[in-house]
Amino acid sequence: MLSTRGTGRQTMRIARWSAQLLQFDYTVEYKAGRENYVADALSRLPLGDEEWSDVVDEEEYVLNQVRVDSPVTVKELQDATNNDEVLVQVRKYIEEGWSGNHKSFPPEIKPYLILRDELSIVDDIVMRGNRIVIPMSLxxxxxxxxxxxxxxxxxxxxxxxxxxWFPHIDKIVEETIKRCVTCQENDKSHRTHSAPMQSVEFPNSPWEKISIDITGPFENAPHDQRYAIVVVDYHSKWPEVAFCSNVTSRSVIQVLKTLFTREGIPTHLVSDNGPQFVSHEFEEFLEEYGITHVRSSLYYPRANGEVERFNRVLKSSIQNAMIEGKRSFKETTLDLLLAYRSTPHQVTGLSPSELLHGRKMRTKLDVKGRMPVKTQRKKNEVKQRVKKTKTKKV
Structure with a gap:
């Protein structure tokens, strides 16, 4: 009777019984069923009023219990309830029944309709279990x-x-505290907001500015594929992926040298502050090749968003390959690179192969015997599209 069974509230009948028992100091003793004889009718007769004069009415006792910290008097609460149009209708439904099509009930009544089995009227006040329903004015x-x-x-x-209790109690409390000047000054309702994003200037030429990052380790991958070194060109969005067993500065330099022999040497390289990219060996390599090193902010991976976005695509593809269990990591990555390089990018409107090499890539989707045509779009058109897209996103 004194337990809420995990609901946090009791029905009105149980609440009245509990309130009645709280007036007494008693102990509970177990009595076996074979000794618990059925009481006779006379022992169940109620005592006279004179013997219960010092006992408070059970309904009034409940109200007294819930009014301890009330900021209003009972009379004010009763008057506000009688003047509240919604609660007047609710009281009518409680007294006469919630009959009819539920869809026909007004919107302001529906929160009470859901809880109709918990509602009652005590002393002209609407109750939900043992909680008072507060009128809108209060x-x-x-x-x-x-x-x-x-x-x-x-x-x-x-x-x-x-x-x-009253409808939308959580939302009203949240909005009230957010407007509280004292809480704002003491940071009670503080919410962290991300710094406004600033779009990166679009490079004029392909492979002029590249971004590099390391993703992994992939626990289920072969030893020589535990890590992936990812490079993305800022202009064309062309991605490069190289798997390796370790990610030292030497292994990163070896991957970059291979790329430079194929695509040329960029003027800028963007990376995070990983130990491979801040070592003396790596800085000497960049200085030898005349590359300006740009580091992203600490603990802010979005500052290197060009490569981080492709990392998400790469990890998703590898995860799908692990679920299928049919293809290796390298086969999955090669299929991804072919599709990614030949698909028009959302920002530029052209595929990475068109912007980097000036031609479309031939894939399995192309008609047999028909070679892809050379790209005719001008750089200014691409630059305007990139500017418009980034401005829209910001």
């Missing part, structure tokens, strides 16, 4: 009272919901 006053100690959103909700 809701702000009760929320302010519950938040008088500026305890924050969670504790204010807990304090208020323990004794009172």
């Amino acid at each position: 809701q702000a006053k009760f929320v302010d009272f519950a938040h008088s100690a500026h305890q924050g959103i969670v504790r204010t909700k807990q304090r208020l919901r323990e004794t009172y």
Whole structure:
């Protein structure tokens, strides 16, 4: 009877019984069923009024229990309930029944319709279980009272919901505390916001500015494929992926040298602050090749978003390959690179192969015997499209 069975509230009948028992100091003793004889009718007769004069009415006792911290009097609560159009309708439904099509109920009544089995009327006040339903005119006053100690959103909700209820109680509490000047000054309702993003200037030429990053380790991959060194061209969005067993500065330099023999030497290289990219050996390599090193902000991977975005695509493809269990990591990556390089990029409107090599790549989707045509789009058109797209995203 004293337990809520995990619901946090009791039905009105059980709440009245519990309130009645709380007036007494008693102990519970177990009595076997064979000794628990059925009481006779005379022992069940109620005592006279004179013998119960010091016992408070059970309904009144419940109200007294929930009014301990109330910021209003019972009379004010009763008057506000009688003047509340919604609660007047709710009281009518409680007394006469919730008959009819549920879809026909007004929107303001539906929150009460869902809880109709928990609602009751005590002393002209609408109750939900053992909690008082607050009229709309007093809701702000009760929320302010519950938040008088500026305890924050969670504790204010807990304090208020323990004794009172009204529709959208959580939302109203949150909005009230967000507007609280004291809480704002003490950072009670603080929310972290990301710094405004600034679009990176679009390079004039392919392979002028590249971005590099390391992803992994891939636990289920072969030893020589545990890590992937990823390079992306800022202009064409052309990706390069090289698998390796370790990610030292020497292995990164070897991958970059291979790329440079094929595509040429860029003027700028963007990386994070990983130990491979800040070592003396790596800095000497960049200085030898005349490359300007640009590092992203600490603990802010989005500053190197060009390669981080492709990393997400790569990891997703590898994860799918692991689920299928049919293809190796390298085969999956090669299929991804072929598709990615030949697909028009959302930002530029052209495929990476068109912007880097000036031609479309022939894939399995092309008609047999028909070679892809050379790209005719001018650089200015691409630059305008990139600017428009990035401005829209920002």
